[in-house]
Amino acid sequence: MIQQTPGRIYLADQRGLTETSRFRRHSTFNFDGYQQEFKEPFGRLRALNEETLAGGHRLELTAETASLVLVLPIIGAVGVAGGSTVATVQVEEAQLLHLPAQSVISFTNLYETELISFLHIWLTAADFPAPPQLFSFDFQALENNLAVIVSAAAQAGIALSLGRFAGRQEAVYSPQNAEAHLFAFVLAGAFEVEGRLLHEKDGLALWQAAAVELEALSNDALVLVLEF
Structure with missing residues:
Protein backbone atom coordinates (compact mmCIF):
# COMPACT_ATOMS: atom_id res chain seq x y z
CA MET A 1 0.00 0.00 0.00
CA ILE A 2 1.30 3.45 -0.92
CA GLN A 3 1.56 5.62 2.18
CA GLN A 4 -0.05 9.03 1.77
CA THR A 5 1.57 12.13 3.20
CA PRO A 6 -0.49 13.45 6.15
CA GLY A 7 -2.53 16.51 5.19
CA ARG A 8 -5.72 18.50 5.46
CA ILE A 9 -7.73 20.24 2.75
CA TYR A 10 -9.21 23.74 3.22
CA LEU A 11 -12.00 24.18 0.66
CA ALA A 12 -12.53 27.50 -1.11
CA ASP A 13 -16.26 27.57 -0.43
CA GLN A 14 -15.64 27.13 3.29
CA ARG A 15 -13.45 30.22 3.61
CA GLY A 16 -14.67 33.03 5.82
CA LEU A 17 -16.11 36.11 4.11
CA THR A 18 -15.81 39.60 5.59
CA GLU A 19 -17.27 42.35 3.40
CA THR A 20 -17.99 46.08 3.55
CA SER A 21 -18.39 48.78 0.91
CA ARG A 22 -14.58 49.24 1.02
CA PHE A 23 -13.20 45.71 0.98
CA ARG A 24 -13.97 42.01 0.61
CA ARG A 25 -11.84 39.40 2.38
CA HIS A 26 -11.84 35.63 2.03
CA SER A 27 -9.99 33.99 4.94
CA THR A 28 -8.70 30.42 4.87
CA PHE A 29 -8.00 30.55 8.63
CA ASN A 30 -9.51 32.48 11.52
CA PHE A 31 -8.68 36.16 11.18
CA ASP A 32 -9.86 39.37 12.82
CA GLY A 33 -13.67 39.14 13.21
CA TYR A 34 -13.94 35.77 11.46
CA GLN A 35 -13.65 32.95 14.02
CA GLN A 36 -14.78 29.38 13.42
CA GLU A 37 -14.03 25.94 14.82
CA PHE A 38 -11.41 23.97 12.88
CA LYS A 39 -9.92 27.12 11.33
CA GLU A 40 -7.10 27.46 13.87
CA PRO A 41 -3.53 28.23 12.74
CA PHE A 42 -1.47 25.54 11.04
CA GLY A 43 1.88 25.66 12.81
CA ARG A 44 3.33 29.15 12.30
CA LEU A 45 0.80 29.90 9.55
CA ARG A 46 -1.90 32.00 11.19
CA ALA A 47 -3.72 33.53 8.23
CA LEU A 48 -4.00 33.37 4.46
CA ASN A 49 -6.31 36.10 3.20
CA GLU A 50 -7.43 37.06 -0.29
CA GLU A 51 -8.29 40.76 -0.15
CA THR A 52 -10.14 42.93 -2.67
CA LEU A 53 -9.92 46.65 -1.95
CA ALA A 54 -12.02 49.37 -3.59
CA GLY A 55 -10.48 52.32 -5.41
CA GLY A 56 -8.94 55.04 -3.24
CA HIS A 57 -9.53 53.16 0.02
CA ARG A 58 -7.20 52.23 2.86
CA LEU A 59 -7.46 49.29 5.25
CA GLU A 60 -5.75 49.03 8.65
CA LEU A 61 -5.13 45.81 10.59
CA THR A 62 -3.44 45.22 13.95
CA ALA A 63 -0.92 42.44 14.63
CA GLY A 79 0.54 50.43 -0.95
CA VAL A 80 1.85 48.77 2.22
CA ALA A 81 2.91 50.49 5.44
CA GLY A 82 3.81 48.58 8.56
CA GLY A 83 6.72 48.19 10.97
CA SER A 84 9.68 49.88 9.29
CA THR A 85 8.26 49.35 5.80
CA VAL A 86 6.55 51.82 3.47
CA ALA A 87 6.33 50.42 -0.06
CA THR A 88 4.30 50.07 -3.21
CA VAL A 89 4.15 46.39 -4.16
CA GLN A 90 3.45 45.54 -7.79
CA VAL A 91 2.33 42.39 -9.58
CA GLU A 92 5.40 40.13 -9.98
CA GLU A 93 6.64 41.23 -6.56
CA ALA A 94 6.30 39.86 -3.03
CA GLN A 95 6.87 41.98 0.08
CA LEU A 96 7.91 40.38 3.36
CA LEU A 97 7.82 42.49 6.50
CA HIS A 98 8.04 42.06 10.27
CA LEU A 99 5.39 43.53 12.56
CA PRO A 100 5.97 43.92 16.30
CA ALA A 101 3.08 42.89 18.54
CA GLN A 102 0.20 45.42 18.59
CA SER A 103 1.58 47.33 15.63
CA VAL A 104 -0.57 48.37 12.68
CA ILE A 105 -0.24 47.51 9.01
CA SER A 106 -2.15 49.40 6.32
CA PHE A 107 -3.01 48.47 2.74
CA THR A 108 -3.92 51.25 0.29
CA ASN A 109 -5.48 51.07 -3.16
CA LEU A 110 -3.57 53.72 -5.09
CA TYR A 111 -6.07 53.75 -7.97
CA GLU A 112 -9.06 56.07 -7.81
CA THR A 113 -11.69 53.73 -9.24
CA GLU A 114 -10.12 50.35 -10.02
CA LEU A 115 -10.32 47.37 -7.66
CA ILE A 116 -7.12 45.66 -6.56
CA SER A 117 -6.68 42.12 -5.26
CA PHE A 118 -3.83 40.68 -3.21
CA LEU A 119 -2.90 37.97 -0.74
CA HIS A 120 -1.65 38.77 2.74
CA ILE A 121 -0.21 35.78 4.55
CA TRP A 122 0.52 35.98 8.29
CA LEU A 123 2.98 33.81 10.18
CA THR A 124 4.22 33.84 13.74
CA ALA A 125 7.54 35.69 13.76
CA ALA A 126 10.76 33.95 14.70
CA ASP A 127 12.69 34.92 17.82
CA PHE A 128 14.60 37.64 15.97
CA PRO A 129 12.97 40.24 13.70
CA ALA A 130 13.53 39.74 9.99
CA PRO A 131 14.46 42.81 7.95
CA PRO A 132 11.88 43.86 5.35
CA GLN A 133 12.61 42.59 1.88
CA LEU A 134 11.04 42.93 -1.54
CA PHE A 135 11.30 39.98 -3.92
CA SER A 136 10.79 40.32 -7.68
CA PHE A 137 10.05 37.61 -10.21
CA ASP A 138 9.01 37.17 -13.84
CA PHE A 139 5.87 35.21 -14.71
CA GLN A 140 7.76 33.64 -17.62
CA ALA A 141 10.00 31.91 -15.07
CA LEU A 142 6.93 30.19 -13.62
CA GLU A 143 5.95 28.37 -16.82
CA ASN A 144 5.72 24.65 -16.05
CA ASN A 145 8.07 25.20 -13.14
CA LEU A 146 7.85 25.78 -9.40
CA ALA A 147 10.06 28.85 -9.09
CA VAL A 148 11.46 29.86 -5.70
CA ILE A 149 10.37 33.44 -4.93
CA VAL A 150 11.42 33.59 -1.27
CA SER A 151 14.16 31.28 -0.04
CA ALA A 152 14.07 29.77 3.45
CA ALA A 153 17.75 30.57 3.81
CA ALA A 154 17.07 34.26 3.24
CA GLN A 155 14.19 35.10 5.53
CA ALA A 156 13.23 33.78 8.95
CA GLY A 157 12.77 30.17 7.97
CA ILE A 158 10.00 30.56 5.38
CA ALA A 159 10.03 29.86 1.65
CA LEU A 160 7.57 30.70 -1.12
CA SER A 161 7.38 29.09 -4.55
CA LEU A 162 5.01 29.79 -7.45
CA GLY A 163 4.31 27.83 -10.61
CA ARG A 164 2.02 28.14 -13.62
CA PHE A 165 1.37 24.95 -15.55
CA ALA A 166 -0.27 23.64 -18.69
CA GLY A 167 -2.67 20.74 -18.30
CA ARG A 168 -1.06 17.41 -17.28
CA GLN A 169 2.28 19.05 -16.52
CA GLU A 170 3.89 17.74 -13.35
CA ALA A 171 6.32 19.04 -10.74
CA LEU A 206 0.97 18.98 4.56
CA TRP A 207 3.47 17.73 7.12
CA GLN A 208 6.04 14.92 7.24
CA ALA A 209 6.51 15.37 3.50
CA ALA A 210 9.82 14.27 2.01
CA ALA A 211 8.61 15.53 -1.39
CA VAL A 212 5.34 16.82 -2.82
CA GLU A 213 4.08 15.73 -6.22
CA LEU A 214 1.83 18.10 -8.19
CA GLU A 215 -0.01 17.67 -11.47
CA ALA A 216 -1.96 20.43 -13.21
CA LEU A 217 -5.44 19.36 -14.33
CA SER A 218 -6.18 22.49 -16.40
CA ASN A 219 -4.30 24.96 -18.54
CA ASP A 220 -2.77 28.08 -16.97
CA ALA A 221 -3.12 26.52 -13.53
CA LEU A 222 -1.33 28.61 -10.91
CA VAL A 223 -0.23 27.28 -7.52
CA LEU A 224 1.59 28.69 -4.51
CA VAL A 225 3.63 26.51 -2.11
CA LEU A 226 4.63 27.94 1.26
CA GLU A 227 7.21 26.21 3.46
CA PHE A 228 7.82 27.12 7.10
Whole structure:
Protein backbone atom coordinates (compact mmCIF):
# COMPACT_ATOMS: atom_id res chain seq x y z
CA MET A 1 0.00 0.00 0.00
CA ILE A 2 1.30 3.45 -0.92
CA GLN A 3 1.56 5.62 2.18
CA GLN A 4 -0.05 9.03 1.77
CA THR A 5 1.57 12.13 3.20
CA PRO A 6 -0.49 13.45 6.15
CA GLY A 7 -2.53 16.51 5.19
CA ARG A 8 -5.72 18.50 5.46
CA ILE A 9 -7.73 20.24 2.75
CA TYR A 10 -9.21 23.74 3.22
CA LEU A 11 -12.00 24.18 0.66
CA ALA A 12 -12.53 27.50 -1.11
CA ASP A 13 -16.26 27.57 -0.43
CA GLN A 14 -15.64 27.13 3.29
CA ARG A 15 -13.45 30.22 3.61
CA GLY A 16 -14.67 33.03 5.82
CA LEU A 17 -16.11 36.11 4.11
CA THR A 18 -15.81 39.60 5.59
CA GLU A 19 -17.27 42.35 3.40
CA THR A 20 -17.99 46.08 3.55
CA SER A 21 -18.39 48.78 0.91
CA ARG A 22 -14.58 49.24 1.02
CA PHE A 23 -13.20 45.71 0.98
CA ARG A 24 -13.97 42.01 0.61
CA ARG A 25 -11.84 39.40 2.38
CA HIS A 26 -11.84 35.63 2.03
CA SER A 27 -9.99 33.99 4.94
CA THR A 28 -8.70 30.42 4.87
CA PHE A 29 -8.00 30.55 8.63
CA ASN A 30 -9.51 32.48 11.52
CA PHE A 31 -8.68 36.16 11.18
CA ASP A 32 -9.86 39.37 12.82
CA GLY A 33 -13.67 39.14 13.21
CA TYR A 34 -13.94 35.77 11.46
CA GLN A 35 -13.65 32.95 14.02
CA GLN A 36 -14.78 29.38 13.42
CA GLU A 37 -14.03 25.94 14.82
CA PHE A 38 -11.41 23.97 12.88
CA LYS A 39 -9.92 27.12 11.33
CA GLU A 40 -7.10 27.46 13.87
CA PRO A 41 -3.53 28.23 12.74
CA PHE A 42 -1.47 25.54 11.04
CA GLY A 43 1.88 25.66 12.81
CA ARG A 44 3.33 29.15 12.30
CA LEU A 45 0.80 29.90 9.55
CA ARG A 46 -1.90 32.00 11.19
CA ALA A 47 -3.72 33.53 8.23
CA LEU A 48 -4.00 33.37 4.46
CA ASN A 49 -6.31 36.10 3.20
CA GLU A 50 -7.43 37.06 -0.29
CA GLU A 51 -8.29 40.76 -0.15
CA THR A 52 -10.14 42.93 -2.67
CA LEU A 53 -9.92 46.65 -1.95
CA ALA A 54 -12.02 49.37 -3.59
CA GLY A 55 -10.48 52.32 -5.41
CA GLY A 56 -8.94 55.04 -3.24
CA HIS A 57 -9.53 53.16 0.02
CA ARG A 58 -7.20 52.23 2.86
CA LEU A 59 -7.46 49.29 5.25
CA GLU A 60 -5.75 49.03 8.65
CA LEU A 61 -5.13 45.81 10.59
CA THR A 62 -3.44 45.22 13.95
CA ALA A 63 -0.92 42.44 14.63
CA GLU A 64 -1.97 40.81 17.89
CA THR A 65 1.44 39.13 18.21
CA ALA A 66 4.81 39.61 16.52
CA SER A 67 4.23 38.56 12.93
CA LEU A 68 5.74 38.07 9.52
CA VAL A 69 3.42 39.29 6.78
CA LEU A 70 3.90 38.30 3.16
CA VAL A 71 2.05 40.47 0.62
CA LEU A 72 1.52 39.16 -2.91
CA PRO A 73 -0.47 41.31 -5.39
CA ILE A 74 -2.80 39.48 -7.78
CA ILE A 75 -4.40 42.43 -9.62
CA GLY A 76 -2.92 45.94 -9.43
CA ALA A 77 -0.40 47.51 -7.06
CA VAL A 78 -0.95 47.87 -3.32
CA GLY A 79 0.54 50.43 -0.95
CA VAL A 80 1.85 48.77 2.22
CA ALA A 81 2.91 50.49 5.44
CA GLY A 82 3.81 48.58 8.56
CA GLY A 83 6.72 48.19 10.97
CA SER A 84 9.68 49.88 9.29
CA THR A 85 8.26 49.35 5.80
CA VAL A 86 6.55 51.82 3.47
CA ALA A 87 6.33 50.42 -0.06
CA THR A 88 4.30 50.07 -3.21
CA VAL A 89 4.15 46.39 -4.16
CA GLN A 90 3.45 45.54 -7.79
CA VAL A 91 2.33 42.39 -9.58
CA GLU A 92 5.40 40.13 -9.98
CA GLU A 93 6.64 41.23 -6.56
CA ALA A 94 6.30 39.86 -3.03
CA GLN A 95 6.87 41.98 0.08
CA LEU A 96 7.91 40.38 3.36
CA LEU A 97 7.82 42.49 6.50
CA HIS A 98 8.04 42.06 10.27
CA LEU A 99 5.39 43.53 12.56
CA PRO A 100 5.97 43.92 16.30
CA ALA A 101 3.08 42.89 18.54
CA GLN A 102 0.20 45.42 18.59
CA SER A 103 1.58 47.33 15.63
CA VAL A 104 -0.57 48.37 12.68
CA ILE A 105 -0.24 47.51 9.01
CA SER A 106 -2.15 49.40 6.32
CA PHE A 107 -3.01 48.47 2.74
CA THR A 108 -3.92 51.25 0.29
CA ASN A 109 -5.48 51.07 -3.16
CA LEU A 110 -3.57 53.72 -5.09
CA TYR A 111 -6.07 53.75 -7.97
CA GLU A 112 -9.06 56.07 -7.81
CA THR A 113 -11.69 53.73 -9.24
CA GLU A 114 -10.12 50.35 -10.02
CA LEU A 115 -10.32 47.37 -7.66
CA ILE A 116 -7.12 45.66 -6.56
CA SER A 117 -6.68 42.12 -5.26
CA PHE A 118 -3.83 40.68 -3.21
CA LEU A 119 -2.90 37.97 -0.74
CA HIS A 120 -1.65 38.77 2.74
CA ILE A 121 -0.21 35.78 4.55
CA TRP A 122 0.52 35.98 8.29
CA LEU A 123 2.98 33.81 10.18
CA THR A 124 4.22 33.84 13.74
CA ALA A 125 7.54 35.69 13.76
CA ALA A 126 10.76 33.95 14.70
CA ASP A 127 12.69 34.92 17.82
CA PHE A 128 14.60 37.64 15.97
CA PRO A 129 12.97 40.24 13.70
CA ALA A 130 13.53 39.74 9.99
CA PRO A 131 14.46 42.81 7.95
CA PRO A 132 11.88 43.86 5.35
CA GLN A 133 12.61 42.59 1.88
CA LEU A 134 11.04 42.93 -1.54
CA PHE A 135 11.30 39.98 -3.92
CA SER A 136 10.79 40.32 -7.68
CA PHE A 137 10.05 37.61 -10.21
CA ASP A 138 9.01 37.17 -13.84
CA PHE A 139 5.87 35.21 -14.71
CA GLN A 140 7.76 33.64 -17.62
CA ALA A 141 10.00 31.91 -15.07
CA LEU A 142 6.93 30.19 -13.62
CA GLU A 143 5.95 28.37 -16.82
CA ASN A 144 5.72 24.65 -16.05
CA ASN A 145 8.07 25.20 -13.14
CA LEU A 146 7.85 25.78 -9.40
CA ALA A 147 10.06 28.85 -9.09
CA VAL A 148 11.46 29.86 -5.70
CA ILE A 149 10.37 33.44 -4.93
CA VAL A 150 11.42 33.59 -1.27
CA SER A 151 14.16 31.28 -0.04
CA ALA A 152 14.07 29.77 3.45
CA ALA A 153 17.75 30.57 3.81
CA ALA A 154 17.07 34.26 3.24
CA GLN A 155 14.19 35.10 5.53
CA ALA A 156 13.23 33.78 8.95
CA GLY A 157 12.77 30.17 7.97
CA ILE A 158 10.00 30.56 5.38
CA ALA A 159 10.03 29.86 1.65
CA LEU A 160 7.57 30.70 -1.12
CA SER A 161 7.38 29.09 -4.55
CA LEU A 162 5.01 29.79 -7.45
CA GLY A 163 4.31 27.83 -10.61
CA ARG A 164 2.02 28.14 -13.62
CA PHE A 165 1.37 24.95 -15.55
CA ALA A 166 -0.27 23.64 -18.69
CA GLY A 167 -2.67 20.74 -18.30
CA ARG A 168 -1.06 17.41 -17.28
CA GLN A 169 2.28 19.05 -16.52
CA GLU A 170 3.89 17.74 -13.35
CA ALA A 171 6.32 19.04 -10.74
CA VAL A 172 7.88 17.84 -7.51
CA TYR A 173 8.49 20.18 -4.58
CA SER A 174 11.38 19.13 -2.31
CA PRO A 175 11.27 20.89 1.08
CA GLN A 176 14.39 22.80 2.04
CA ASN A 177 13.89 21.59 5.63
CA ALA A 178 12.90 17.97 6.35
CA GLU A 179 10.89 19.07 9.41
CA ALA A 180 8.97 21.78 7.58
CA HIS A 181 5.25 22.32 7.32
CA LEU A 182 3.94 22.99 3.81
CA PHE A 183 0.84 24.75 2.54
CA ALA A 184 -0.26 24.64 -1.10
CA PHE A 185 -2.84 27.15 -2.36
CA VAL A 186 -4.36 27.07 -5.84
CA LEU A 187 -4.66 30.56 -7.30
CA ALA A 188 -6.17 29.43 -10.63
CA GLY A 189 -7.23 26.19 -12.27
CA ALA A 190 -7.06 22.77 -10.65
CA PHE A 191 -4.31 20.47 -9.40
CA GLU A 192 -3.76 17.08 -7.91
CA VAL A 193 -1.35 17.55 -5.01
CA GLU A 194 -0.14 14.47 -3.13
CA GLY A 195 -3.20 12.54 -4.28
CA ARG A 196 -5.70 15.28 -3.33
CA LEU A 197 -7.84 17.12 -5.85
CA LEU A 198 -7.66 20.89 -5.38
CA HIS A 199 -9.77 23.45 -7.22
CA GLU A 200 -9.28 27.22 -7.44
CA LYS A 201 -8.68 28.84 -4.02
CA ASP A 202 -8.53 25.48 -2.23
CA GLY A 203 -5.63 24.99 0.18
CA LEU A 204 -3.78 21.90 1.41
CA ALA A 205 -1.75 21.65 4.62
CA LEU A 206 0.97 18.98 4.56
CA TRP A 207 3.47 17.73 7.12
CA GLN A 208 6.04 14.92 7.24
CA ALA A 209 6.51 15.37 3.50
CA ALA A 210 9.82 14.27 2.01
CA ALA A 211 8.61 15.53 -1.39
CA VAL A 212 5.34 16.82 -2.82
CA GLU A 213 4.08 15.73 -6.22
CA LEU A 214 1.83 18.10 -8.19
CA GLU A 215 -0.01 17.67 -11.47
CA ALA A 216 -1.96 20.43 -13.21
CA LEU A 217 -5.44 19.36 -14.33
CA SER A 218 -6.18 22.49 -16.40
CA ASN A 219 -4.30 24.96 -18.54
CA ASP A 220 -2.77 28.08 -16.97
CA ALA A 221 -3.12 26.52 -13.53
CA LEU A 222 -1.33 28.61 -10.91
CA VAL A 223 -0.23 27.28 -7.52
CA LEU A 224 1.59 28.69 -4.51
CA VAL A 225 3.63 26.51 -2.11
CA LEU A 226 4.63 27.94 1.26
CA GLU A 227 7.21 26.21 3.46
CA PHE A 228 7.82 27.12 7.10
